[in-house]
Amino acid sequence: MMKKQVFWIFFLVCIASIAFAQYPNAEKYARNITTKITKKHLSILASDKYEGRETGKRGAEMAAAYISREFEKLKLLAPVNGSYLQQVSLIETSMFVNSFEVNKNVLNSGKDFKFNGSGDAKTIQATELLFIASATELELKQYDLSGKVVLIIDYGQTNEIVKRLSFLKSKEPALILVINSEKNDSSLSHNSGSSLRVKNGSRESFPIKAYSSPVIQINPEITNLIFKNSGFNYEKASSIHTPILIQAELKLSYGPVLKEVRSSNVLGYLEGTDLKDELLVYSAHYDHIGLNLDGGKDKVFNGADDDGSGTSGVLAIARAFAKAKEKGNGPRRSILFMMFTGEEKNLLGSEYYSLNPVFPMANTITNLNIDMIGRTDFIYRNTPDSTNYLYLVGTDKLSTDLHKISDKANATYTKLKLDYRHNAKDDPTQIYYWSDHYNFAKNGVPVIFYYNGKHEDYHKVSDEVNKINFNLLSKRAQLAFFTGWDLVNRDKRPVMDVKK
Structure with a gap:
C-alpha cells in the first residue's frame, strides 16, 4: 500500500513539473541572458564615446555598426538585401x-x-x-x-x-x-x-x-x-x-x-523551421538625445536606461535564441531582432519600418518592444517590490490570448510583479502611444511593451551605466525571452479577438 502511495505521489509531482516547465529548453537557454552580457553591451553603447547616440549623428551610426557586428557574431542573417542596416530617409x-x-x-x-x-x-x-x-x-x-x-x-x-x-x-x-x-x-x-x-x-x-x-x-x-x-x-x-x-x-x-538626413534601423534575422513564414519581432531603440552642449563638464546624454538597457536586453535575448538554434533547438517561427533609430524624434525608425516592412506585417504575429528596463521608478522605490516589478503595456489591446501567454510565462518562470496601470485607457501618461510598439499596433500587430517607469535621471546626463541594476535588467529581459519562446514554438499564433 505504501509503495502505491509513493508511486502516485511521484507521478503527480512529475505531472506538476511538466505543467510548470512547459518548455524545459527555455530555462536552459534563458541562462545565456546574464548580467555579464547585458553589462558588456550597455557599457559600450552608453559610453561617452558614443556621444549620446542622437539620430543622424556620428554616435548613433557607431551604435548601429556595433549592433550589426554583434548580430554577425551570433550568425543572424542580414535580411535587408544582405545587410543588417535598413536605411531610413529623414528630413531635418x-x-x-x-x-x-x-x-x-x-x-x-x-x-x-x-x-x-x-x-x-x-x-x-x-x-x-x-x-x-x-x-x-x-x-x-x-x-x-x-x-x-x-x-x-x-x-x-x-x-x-x-x-x-x-x-x-x-x-x-x-x-x-x-x-x-x-x-x-x-x-x-x-x-x-x-x-x-x-x-x-x-x-x-x-x-x-x-x-x-x-x-x-x-x-x-x-x-x-x-x-x-x-x-x-x-x-x-x-x-x-x-x-x-x-x-x-x-x-x-x-x-x-x-x-536630408540618413540613419539606420538594425535588423538581425533568425529563421524558423516548420512555421518560418510567421515572424516574431523583438525591438528596442538604440538612439538617444545626443550631446548637452549647454551643460557643465558632463556633456553626454548617455541614455543608459533609455534605451541602452532595452537594446542590451534584446542583444542578450538574441544570443539566447542563437545558442538554442546552434544546439538544434531553434524556433518554429522566425524571429526578427530589430533596433530602431529615431524613437526620441517621434518614433521615426519604427514608422519607417511600418511603411517599408522587410517582412509582411500580416505575417508578424507579435512585437515585443523593450524600452527602459534597468532602473526602479519613483512609484516602486523603497517598496518590497522595488527590484522585482515591471510595467506591461498593450498586452490585451488587440489579443487577450497574448495577455494570457505573457502572464503564464511570468507565473511559470520569472515571477515578477506585473503592473498594468499604464495599460489602462485612462492612464494619464498615455504611454501606449509613445514607444515603437505603437507603429506595429496601429497596423494590427499585437504588442507587449516592457517598461520600468520614469526616474529622476530620465533624459538627463545623469542617466549613467553605474545606476543600472543589471540583475533586474536581465530578469526583465528573461521574461521577454520566455514569452517569445512560447510564441515562436506554439501551434497557433495569438488570436486577434479585441475590436479596435
Whole structure:
C-alpha cells in the first residue's frame, strides 16, 4: 500500500513539473541572458564615446555598426538585401534666424540668444513688450496675449518654467522671450530647435500644431538692452510682480531650413523551421538625445536606461535564441531582432519600418518592444517590490490570448510583479502611444511593451551605466525571452479577438 502511495505521489509531482516547465529548453537557454552580457553591451553603447547616440549623428551610426557586428557574431542573417542596416530617409527641419535686433542692436544667434521654434518663415516687429514678471496664470487670464511679444524670467526652476511656457503658448503670443537667471541653463534647449520626420512619411498618428510660439532665451545683459529706453534694468525688473508694458523696438526674422538626413534601423534575422513564414519581432531603440552642449563638464546624454538597457536586453535575448538554434533547438517561427533609430524624434525608425516592412506585417504575429528596463521608478522605490516589478503595456489591446501567454510565462518562470496601470485607457501618461510598439499596433500587430517607469535621471546626463541594476535588467529581459519562446514554438499564433 505504501509503495502505491509513493508511486502516485511521484507521478503527480512529475505531472506538476511538466505543467510548470512547459518548455524545459527555455530555462536552459534563458541562462545565456546574464548580467555579464547585458553589462558588456550597455557599457559600450552608453559610453561617452558614443556621444549620446542622437539620430543622424556620428554616435548613433557607431551604435548601429556595433549592433550589426554583434548580430554577425551570433550568425543572424542580414535580411535587408544582405545587410543588417535598413536605411531610413529623414528630413531635418532646422529653424534659422535671419536677423534679430533689439533697439537697433544686432544680436548674434548662439552668442547673444538661443532660438527655439517651428513653422513657416515669419517676420515679427514690435514696439512694445509685455513683461509679465511673476504674474500667476490666474492674473494673466485677463490679458489678451495673442500676437504680442512677452518677456518672462526663468529662475532656474525647470518644472515651473516648462509649465509656465506651456500656459503662455496656449495664449498664442507672437514671441516669448525668456531671461535665463542662471548661467549655463539648458532646461529649454537640449533639443536645439530642429526636428526630424520620415521622408514621404505620414504624421497622422502624432499631430503637431502648424504653429507654436517661438521662444528666445536671453541673458541679463541682453535684457538690459531691451530695458534701455524704459528706465529699467534687469535688477529692478526682478523685483516687479505685476505685468508692465516695456517700450522697446524689436525685429525678428526666421524660417525653416530643410536637410536630408540618413540613419539606420538594425535588423538581425533568425529563421524558423516548420512555421518560418510567421515572424516574431523583438525591438528596442538604440538612439538617444545626443550631446548637452549647454551643460557643465558632463556633456553626454548617455541614455543608459533609455534605451541602452532595452537594446542590451534584446542583444542578450538574441544570443539566447542563437545558442538554442546552434544546439538544434531553434524556433518554429522566425524571429526578427530589430533596433530602431529615431524613437526620441517621434518614433521615426519604427514608422519607417511600418511603411517599408522587410517582412509582411500580416505575417508578424507579435512585437515585443523593450524600452527602459534597468532602473526602479519613483512609484516602486523603497517598496518590497522595488527590484522585482515591471510595467506591461498593450498586452490585451488587440489579443487577450497574448495577455494570457505573457502572464503564464511570468507565473511559470520569472515571477515578477506585473503592473498594468499604464495599460489602462485612462492612464494619464498615455504611454501606449509613445514607444515603437505603437507603429506595429496601429497596423494590427499585437504588442507587449516592457517598461520600468520614469526616474529622476530620465533624459538627463545623469542617466549613467553605474545606476543600472543589471540583475533586474536581465530578469526583465528573461521574461521577454520566455514569452517569445512560447510564441515562436506554439501551434497557433495569438488570436486577434479585441475590436479596435
